[in-house]
Amino acid sequence: MKWFELPTPCYVIEEGLIEDNLKILRGVMERTGARILLAQKAFSMYALYPLIGEYLCGATASGLYEARLCAEEMCRPLAASGRKPENHIFSPAYRQQDFDEILEYCDHIVFNSWKQVEKFGIQAKAAGKNIGLRINPECSTQEGHAIYDPCAPGSRLGVTKEKFAEGAEKPVFPAKKAGSAAQRRSEKSREPENLLQMLDGLHFHTLCEQDSDALEKTLDAVEERFGEYLPGMKWINFGGGHHITREGYDIPRLERCIRRMQEKYGLTVYLEPGEAVALNAGFLVCSVLEIQGENAILDTSAACHMPDVLEMPYRPVLQGSGQPGEKPFTYRLGGPTCLAGDIIGEYSFGTPLKEGDRLVFEDMAIYSMVKNNTFNGMPLPDIVLRDKAGEYRTVRQFGYGDFKMRL
Numbered sequence: 001m002k003w004f005e006l007p008t009p010c011y012v013i014e015e016g017l018i019e020d021n022l023k024i025l026r027g028v029m030e031r032t033g034a035r036i037l038l039a040q041k042a043f044s045m046y047a048l049y050p051l052i053g054e055y056l057c058g059a060t061a062s063g064l065y066e067a068r069l070c071a072e073e074m075c076r077p078l079a080a081s082g083r084k085p086e087n088h089i090f091s092p093a094y095r096q097q098d099f100d101e102i103l104e105y106c107d108h109i110v111f112n113s114w115k116q117v118e119k120f121g122i123q124a125k126a127a128g129k130n131i132g133l134r135i136n137p138e139c140s141t142q143e144g145h146a147i148y149d150p151c152a153p154g155s156r157l158g159v160t161k162e163k164f165a166e167g168a169e170k171p172v173f174p175a176k177k178a179g180s181a182a183q184r185r186s187e188k189s190r191e192p193e194n195l196l197q198m199l200d201g202l203h204f205h206t207l208c209e210q211d212s213d214a215l216e217k218t219l220d221a222v223e224e225r226f227g228e229y230l231p232g233m234k235w236i237n238f239g240g241g242h243h244i245t246r247e248g249y250d251i252p253r254l255e256r257c258i259r260r261m262q263e264k265y266g267l268t269v270y271l272e273p274g275e276a277v278a279l280n281a282g283f284l285v286c287s288v289l290e291i292q293g294e295n296a297i298l299d300t301s302a303a304c305h306m307p308d309v310l311e312m313p314y315r316p317v318l319q320g321s322g323q324p325g326e327k328p329f330t331y332r333l334g335g336p337t338c339l340a341g342d343i344i345g346e347y348s349f350g351t352p353l354k355e356g357d358r359l360v361f362e363d364m365a366i367y368s369m370v371k372n373n374t375f376n377g378m379p380l381p382d383i384v385l386r387d388k389a390g391e392y393r394t395v396r397q398f399g400y401g402d403f404k405m406r407l
């Protein structure tokens, strides 16, 4: 398939660009010993999981399905080559009926409250899992995107210093323990007496598209509020939101942050970026359906195919275009849905746009295919991989059935 033969709309993901990002992340791991995981919620194009699993230590999931996807598409294919990617999971609250299956897939399970630790922790420990608790260091480091700030007042994400101290001393009741009597006896010597002693690690996730200065500030808050608990842990997870593969990101400072936790507390450091793995590695190719005055109607939709454009909101980069008025011909680019606000943005061009022109939006690998939808019965964009040889290969095609089957 040639470039001009690509069906539109389609997401094109470039394997070589993903690999460039993975090399940067692997560099951090090699220099520091930190363990980096793919946060699948940003990018779940599992055709690339074997490649990602070659470079990174594994993946993290927001729930059962992502955990299963990692097990099936990263852990299973790599088992043949002797690699054992880690499979982590965090959820604000687990469902009882999911938990046995989660234990099948995951090796690290992060909880969001002491209540969750009480409810599921003993079962997880009995199954030999690493368990952690998500903390809220109450340190907001960005103002732009309140919707992405888990440190906002009243946040449901993570345990504050006060809540942490309240639950830490709570006794673990043997009556609640799973496993046989013999098993329990053999484990007696290392049986935890309180909830704190059950934990292997702490987890925080408070950043969003940020540089390592924000991480450094957050670590100050973590040490100030939770420092007394760190020496008793095996690991700390710095969450995601680290824009490590962005040009200009301060990697040496990130590595100082990692070493600080390693050297001071003897901790294994995990990072679980989503965006950084697939940043600037994908495109959304679309066509102009018609020019209607100052509006150009495209065969792609902000609301359906790039929802973060409206949710975040932001103006995606469009190849060959300028700011409104910068070039002679300015258009408002919109989708074919009924939503008045289904506008991608205003862009200018050197020549007038016309029906059938192809437009290429940049940085469309992340939070795109994982969030798209068929509102208005919009078709979903195909998923195309451009491999390292420059060949285009259709990974997934969608049709009417994909719209109908969910309704």
Ligand SMILES: *Cc1c(COP(=O)(O)O)cnc(C)c1O
Pocket (backbone or CB within 6 Å): 039, 041, 042, 090, 205, 207, 208, 209, 239, 240, 241, 242, 272, 273, 274, 275, 276
């Ligand atoms: C969203 C999220 C990530 C990934 O964040 P990015 O901004 O994509 O790097 C990692 N961990 C948790 C717990 C998250 O919620």
